Amino acid sequence: MRVLYKAFQNVNLSCLGFGAMRLPKTGEGEKIDEPKAREIIEYAYEQGVNYFDTAYRYHAGESELFLGKVLKEYPRDSFYLASKFPGHMMEKADNGKLKFTGLLASHPPVNSLTEVFDAQLEKCGVDYFDFYLLHNVCETAWEFYTDEKIGCIRYLLEQKQKGRIGHLGFSAHARAETIETFLDKYDCFEFAQIQLNYLDWTMQDAKKKYEIITSRGIPVWVMEPCRGGKLASLNDGLNALLKEKRPHDSIASWAFRFLQSLPNVQVVLSGMTTLEQLKDNIKNFSKNNPVTQAERELLFTIAGKLADMVPCTACRYCCEDCPQSLDIPKLISLYNEHTYGKTANLPFTTLPFTMGAMKPEELPSACIACGSCAKVCPQNIDIPGVLRKFAGELAG
Template sequence: MENRYFESIKEEISLLGFGCMRLPRICEEKQEIDEKRALEMFDYAHEHGVNYFDTAYPYHEGLSEPFVGKALKRYPRESFHLASKMPPWMLKSESDVERIFEDQLKRCQVDYFDFYLVHNICREHLEIVEKFHVYEFLKKKKEEGKIRRLGFSFHDKPALLRQVTDRYEWDFAQIQLNYLDWELQDAKTQYEILKSHQIPVVVMEPVRGGSLAGLSEPAAEVLKKENPELSTASWAVRFAASLPGVMTVLSGMSDLAQVQDNVKTMTDFKPLTQREREVLTEALDIYRSSGTIPCTGCRYCMDCPAGVDIPKVFAIYNQYRIDHNENSFRSTYGYLEEEKQAQHCVRCGKCMEHCPQHIQIPDKMEEIRDFAAGGN
């Protein structure tokens, strides 16, 4: 396993990080984790040198942290680095900050976090962070040894990122970075801002919630033609991992095959060549022409007050945009419970307050509703 070392971090960090937001589930409709399969994945990753595990308070509707704690408890404490996050949108008072933090330590069965983040900093959340003195609290916990390194995850515009990096002192930062968002969502600019501050980068969504592993057939064919031995996902992971200043690349893996593929990619790691970058650009141009909705399936938009399963609706529609199989769309969409379908969207806008991708969700629901009803 390739490791990265930064003087400011003073630890060897595996280039592949295990993201614990998309662990295997017992059934698709619920967030309950299939522990047997997930433990097998953890063991394979740990045995092959993965030492960075990333969870958060709301992942799997609160079930991720307890599972991660249970899984990691089986390994020597010095053999892994655990990261979790403080969710600003769940804070109603200053006392909630300490309550949640202490609860996280108990959930994860640890005395300290190796890496700890302010979760999903955006303008609205930054106001909450400042109102309840979150940064000051976390700095104190760092002084007490309950946090080893303090950082933040970010889903907003470069101007706010500059403000956050200028105003506060950080050990690392986590941003959404992949070859689609490099230009589409200013990932390149965000990366350059962090690099200019010499802040190590943790990459999230390198495969964009799996969408860059499921490219349209013409786009995937371009990559396969260049190298039949490589998975489409590995191209995306290598794009992120090839960048100087990247400490680890998180992959939200949901089955053992994904772990094995990522471990293979990060063992004897080979950065993208200039030729491969050109091939990737060609595949990207083809993929972008498919018109998919840029949903990563993070589920921050859920639960919908009207009962719509937003990520599921988008996933079904995106598959149609990729393969253009209308019969398959209607069959799959028909299996989704009627009360969870797009036509029940009431345009309340609550989902948009939490969407890291800034998708105009009500407009897209209307588009899908009309298509499902027979439009085009």
């Protein structure tokens, strides 16, 4: 059984991409269980997967090194290697150096962007990346990526001209409006990688993001198709609902078939930890079997039940008279994400990026509970109650 391909410019990319961020581990921190990981990568390659995705920070920096080591055994022109620039975890220090932040804060500062990019090529054991991305363009990374003095995008375009990057793209956990502004500012990106699945279609506004990117003629790369594995096994009742419709299909296959129904999706990246997951994914991507309209509706119903979301439709009636000028639908959307992320112990929310960049007067705690919003809400949402709860949980 071999995976399907889809043409991108002058190359054919496997519809299933191998994400090297969740390789099997030994149990000691992020240390990769090399024999097991090698088996999975080799199996993927043998079944026709030709797109391999890593990043500076995956597995505490070991992913690039290990993936490069395994892929080195194959002809360089038989696979496409993608990595990412870690600008979302960098900032300019007072002494002019570029320092790492967040999870990478322990890394020594560098003098230039070249030091980072060259080290990545060296770790992967290649002269060029077929695909290269700005890692996580988001509200908190905006300053770094758009600072002309740092010149990150300019530098990467130069690397592309030199043949050290084949195709330049970006990944984003940003809000739809931020992605739109970014694309208004830059027209040099050939692909965009976003978190897209039937749960985030509404919850993280992925529909809008997909439509914005598609309207620019840019193909979409998908990350978190199964929401960190959460859509591979729902609760018992919801699993039974899907099993009743298609008894022989895995629960995860529904998430992949949903993505097959979106024509502008080019590569679906899955971070596979076991051979079993990989085999199921290869089965799903060996045929084109998009969900029907009825199945799509069923998935959206399931998403609603999974998230138990505040049913805001983003009509914005409530915003007109808010004395605090709060962006209420945005806050409710963040609350939904927060609530679901908490109950399902869910990774990959945009919350830290988005809320970290918000001013105090934009946060839920700025609500003075005047109640004028709730009076006009067609969904009868207790908006001040939701914001009070959200503010309390954030404070906690």
